Structures are given as structure tokens and as C-alpha cells.
Amino acid sequence: MEPLFGQADQEHSTWTVGDLTAYIRELFELDYRLQDVRVEGEISNFTRARSGHLYFTLKDENAQLKCVMWRSNAERLRFPPSDGDAVVARGHISVYEVGGVYQLYAQSLSPTGRGDLALAFERLKQRLAEEGLFDPEQKQPLPRFPRKIGVVTSADAAALRDILNVLRRRSPFLSVLIAPALVQGDEAPYQIVRSLQWLDARDDVDTIIVARGGGSIEDLWAFNDEDVARAIFAAHHPIISGVGHETDFTIADFVADVRAPTPSAAAEIAAPDIAELRPHVQALGTALYRHMQTILEQGRWQVQSLVRSLRHLGPQARLAGSRQQVDGLTGRLEQAISRHLERRRGRLEMARARLDAVGPLATLSRGYAIVRRADDGHIVRSVGDVTAGDRLRVRVADGSFDAAVES
């Protein structure tokens, strides 16, 4: 090819990347047809930079075009563009040399109605909502302590690594069973459904995470598939969806029992945190010991008061012999009771030694407390366990006090 300009006029000379790219840019800019183009497509990957410049991609079924709109033009827009909008953009084509990409430098954007993908999404969402697939009463609760968590996601993706890292940190006592599936492309919905059904058929799986890392609307499209939605709805085990980023909502999210904003968040929702469980178990051990102590003390007190009553049985005028008889009996009773208590105390001390070894008393003294509802003694583990006005009993290391729930 004949260079238009002088820098590379020798046949075998070597270009620098910068020179070649500058040359290509000049080619674009020489074509007057590219200096004022109107192009129709659907917006995706839309971002508004802190600088106020807009970056997005225009796409149709066949191709994609990178676009930028500087702030000065963006400020004149009459509508806030967003992913899925069908628009006509007007501007010129040039090359961004630093990135090595050609792009449309858009001066104006006008909407031409909603994009096909967005429209399909809304239609399916509405239809499934009417059928009741999103109804709150259809949602299954998650098990508090799952033993095995099923994961449907791509086997090599960052999403899976994120999930495993979270589970390893929070719940190393868990098992994970991965049923890999493509999560992007035409084959993806079928594979997601197949893996989901395979996991759901297993009795040893308690919760299933369906996940995919972030991407464009098109990348996440498999999670807007009707078959995927119906498979999630039909599942016997609770399903947690963790698709894309915080701001991405897919049909799978609406139909899942719990929607997590990201794959990592799905893992956090699925798994209890060992850092919370450990003190909980230890606090229970402490409570067990203290209650037992109280029961023994009450027993001792009852025995003593019984002995006192026996002594005062009958008037002073009772025969000395009877009194002696009573004294003898109470002596034997006291001996029997103290033997009984000593035996029990020995067993309690052994248990206490074991308990101290795992450190529950230490835990309470570090500031943990056991909170119960005063009316039924139920241990409060969740904000859902109490309502405003409930009376609470709070047990700390050295005793208990009462409290009330304000809000």
C-alpha cells in the first residue's frame, strides 16, 4: 500500500506504533464521510466519568462501536442516556491513539425508543411477575447452617474464586459442590439449567448459589433467560443469585429466593461466619454451666429450709424422744443430701474444667452477652427476634440485668 505521507516511504522501513497509529488516524480524518456521521444503535457499557465525559458502546446484532461524548456536549443532552437505550448518535470518527481504538466522538444523541434487549427484559419480567414467580411467599428461607453449598458458575472465572475465598474465610467447615456452566453465550442458559437441576436433585446440597461476575448487559443475558428463571423457580433447594455488580438486576435475581449484589456477597449470605459462631457456642457453654450452678444452689437452699421446717415441727412440748428421733433423721437426711450434692459437685467440677478449657467464661468476660426475651426466654440472634417494647434479659459475665427494646 502506498503511504500518503512521507514518514514511511521506504518499502522495508519499520514503523513505530505511534507513527503507524497517527497515520491510521489521519486516514480516518481524511475521509470526509466519517467527519459527520449519524449512526443508530443500542447503548451499552454506559459510564459517566467523574470528568463529566460519557463513554459507551453503540451496538446492533452485528457489531459494536466505541463512543465518547465530551462533557460540553453531554451537558446539552435532554435525556439521561442509559444501557439499553436505542439512540441515533451524531459525530465524527477518529482514532484514540493512546488506546489504539477508533471511536465515535459524539456531539449529540437522540433516543429512538427503548432498545430491543431492554424491551425483551421488561416483557419477560412483567409476564413472570404476573405468573407469580417473584412473589415473596414463594421465597424459601435459607438454612442457618448449611453443610454443603452447590455453586453454578463458570469453572475458571474470578466469580468462583471470590466465592470460594469467602466460604473458606467464613465457613471452613462447609463442603462446596461446583456444577460448572457456561455463563455467557447461546449455550449458557441450557448449561445453567442443567447444572442447577443436577445440584437441586441432590439431597446433600442445602443451598445453591447461581453466580457470574460483572459484564455488559449482553454478557449477563443468560440470566434473563426464561428457562433459567423457571428452573430457579422450580428448585426445591433455596437459590441465591449473585450476578454482575451491585447495579445489575437480572430476571434470575427477581425469581431467586435471595438476590445477592455480587458473587462474593452471595457466598456471604449463604454461609454463617465462624467468627460469630465460635463465641455463640462458647456463650451457650457458659450459660449451661451457670444455670446448672443456680439449680444446684436452689436445691441446696430447699434442702436447708426443709431441715429447718422439720426442726420446728410440733411445739416445744414434744417428747424429748421424738425430738431426738427427729434430730437423728435430719442428721441422716443432711448427710445423704450432702453426699448426693458432693457427688454431683464432683461431676460439675469436671465438666467445668472441660468448659474452662474451651474458654467460654473468658468469652463472656471479654464483653459478650447473651440476650433473651424476658417473656419466653428465647435467645435473641436476629433483629427479627425482637420488637419495640420487648423486655430483654441480658446476661453478662458477672450476672444479669433487664433491658428493653426501644426501636
Added chain:
Amino acid sequence: MAKDDVEALTFEEALAELETIVERLDAGELVLEEALALFERGQALADHCNEQLEAATLRVEQLTEDGEIVEINVEEEA
């Protein structure tokens, strides 16, 4: 006392039973023998829960193309 039976419990079952026992002991109204039996079982349950919490490393299995389940080793990444 049935310690073997405690060993067979899942963490969830053991914890739930331990919570029930603590609540029953707290409520009182038990004869001493009953209270002691509950206390001992509670001890065994607490031990069992702690063992399960401490002993564990995450076990990861994957379904292969051939429909087999293989255990895989996934290195932790930052």
C-alpha cells in the same frame, strides 16, 4: 449417656439442641436428676460444636464433564 449419638449430629442439630437445653435449664422447674442429665448432654453438645468449628478446612468438589465428582484443590488468592 449417648455420646455416640451426639457425635453423629450435624453442627446445626447439635447447636439447636444445646440452645434448647440452655433455655430449659434457665427456665428451671426441673428435678435435679433431669437437670444434671441435661447439663451433661449440653456439655457433650458444646464440645461437639467446638470440634466441628475448629477441625475444618473447606472441602471443594466439582462435577466433571463425565458426570463424576472429583475433589479439587483451589489455592486461596488475595
